[in-house]
Amino acid sequence: MRVLLLSAFVAASAIAAVPSGAHAxxxxxxxxxxxxxKKMPVFDPPGEAFDAKSCMAGKKVLSIPISMTIPFNVELQKAMSTAAKEVGFTYTTWDNQLKTDQWIQGVSQAISQKYDVLDLAGGLNPEWLGPQLTEARSAGLKITTTHLYDVTQKSAPTVDYSSRVDFxxxxxxxxxxxxxxxxxxxxxxxxxxxxxxxxxxxxxxxxxxxxxxxxxxxxxxxxxxxxxxxxxxxxxxxxxxxxxxxxxxxxxxxxxxxxxxxxxxxxxxxxxxxxxxxxxxxxxxxxxxxxxxxxxxxxESLGWAGYAAIDNIMRMICGKPEVAKLNVPLLIFDKDNVKTAGVPANFNDGYGDAHLEGFRKLWKLK
Incomplete structure (x- = not known):
């Protein structure tokens, strides 16, 4: 009995010695x-499958990146445009050079051309365009953000859906x-x-x-x-x-x-x-x-991120729940696998292409 009590005391003491939240x-x-x-990414569906082509017929999305002078945004927009073409709806990238008046012009274009969705992408903070986004919502547009918020952050009141990143x-x-x-x-x-x-x-x-x-x-x-x-x-x-x-x-x-x-x-x-x-x-x-x-x-593959962002935008239009985070795996590159990213490296090599088949099935394109 004394041995059992002693063992229990030692175990309890060991647990107590580990600070709250610390790893044992x-x-x-x-x-x-x-x-x-470190593993090659696999496709994990972010939600239920849906008929994207039928739901998106006649829909129009305009995306305003923070700047098209940034290679990251160029690649992300390219992938989002490619995904939209696969589904078959109008997708427009608003070209700009990191200027507020150009962003405002983009919002005005979305309103006057009667787009369904206005997406702020690649770091463009909706709080910088508060009055303009309020006007857009009053005109019937839905507002989304792509690759801006962390999964722990709340969206601005002017935003309907967000493609959050797991920073x-x-x-x-x-x-x-x-x-x-x-x-x-x-x-x-x-x-x-x-x-x-x-x-x-x-x-x-x-x-x-x-x-x-x-x-x-x-x-x-x-x-x-x-x-x-x-x-x-x-x-x-x-x-x-x-x-x-x-x-x-x-x-x-x-x-x-x-x-x-x-x-x-x-x-x-x-x-x-x-x-x-x-x-x-x-x-x-x-x-x-x-x-x-x-x-x-x-x-993070920007090709994958573009498809994931379009998936979330379509889920909003099609009445599906918002996904918790952008469906993009995080992959460690070190000295052992960095050559798989290309020589010279690029934004998409090294991640495989599981997302292409995955999203096509998810959208019932095949």
Whole structure:
């Protein structure tokens, strides 16, 4: 009896010693998170199948990206347009160069041409166009967003449906990667941009997961607005490295930031000894990974994302429930598989094409 009581006491003490929210076996849990995102993506239907062609007959969608000067938006729009053509409805991309008056003109065009849906894509915040979107809704348009909000964020009151991205999951993966790669002793510098709408929950997910995996480990946050990336990321990173030579991993949350992080590592002599990992699967960053300047990049196929965004827009028009998140898998690219993304890399290679067959069946096109 005394042995049983002692065993129970030891077990209870061990459980109590684990902080709330912390991982009991942090290394095993971190590796499990990574394994989920190292496999070739499979298609997981975001909802029930429906007759998209019949439902979308005669419908018109106009999409306003934040700017068509950004390759990300060009690729996303190309995929959304291709998906719309497969179904057979009118899809128009409103070309613009990151100017407010051009966005406003796009909204006016959607109203005057009697479109059914106005989509704000690739980072265009609906709160920047509040009065115009209110007018559009009064005219009978539905408002959607594509690739803007994190899954934890609520849409603006002017928005009917949102194709949210799981930035929170990407944050957990980045934290797990840094933890595993440093042998469970990460000292991390997170480079973020709080002026980008999903950045706050994205950074928080990294911070929270690091604390859960390693409550005593160190982390810092360098916050740089997008407009200052070219002038402030490099000196900010250099200052952080000089102030704390123990930093062993840098997480630029949007992988394009890496082009300013790597020079700081080179100047401080830390290139090769301090790891770098980010999110987006931007081709030039994947090339940097292949060349050994970056260690890991979480990618998302923009071809897949475009089809997923059209799926969500159609579900709104066809009276189906909004999906919880954009149906796009997150895939880890590292030195072992980065060549599958192409040489040079592109936005779509390396992910397979399971989404094409998957969405066609889901929309009852075959």
């Amino acid at each position: 076996d942090a290394m095993a849990d971190a590796k499990a998170i990574l394994e989920q995102h 929170t999951e990407a944050g957990k993966v980045l934290a797990a990667w840094a933890f595993v790669q440093t042998g469970g002793k990460p000292n991390v510098l997170i480079v973020g941009s709080s002026d980008v709408l999903p950045s706050v929950p994205f950074v928080k997910a990294i911070q929270d997961e690091l604390k859960a995996l390693c409550p005593e480990c160190k982390q810092k946050h360098l916050d740089v607005p997008v407009s200052d990336w070219a002038t402030k990321i490099q000196p900010g990173t250099q200052s952080a490295l000089l102030a704390d030579p123990g930093i062993n991993y840098i997480i630029p949350i949007y992988d394009s930031m890496s082009q300013f992080v790597v020079p700081a590592l080179r100047i401080t002599g830390a290139l090769g000894s301090v790891g770098v990992a980010g999110f987006n699967g931007t081709p030039f960053v994947l090339d940097m990974l292949r060349e050994g300047q970056v260690n890991m990049d979480i990618g």
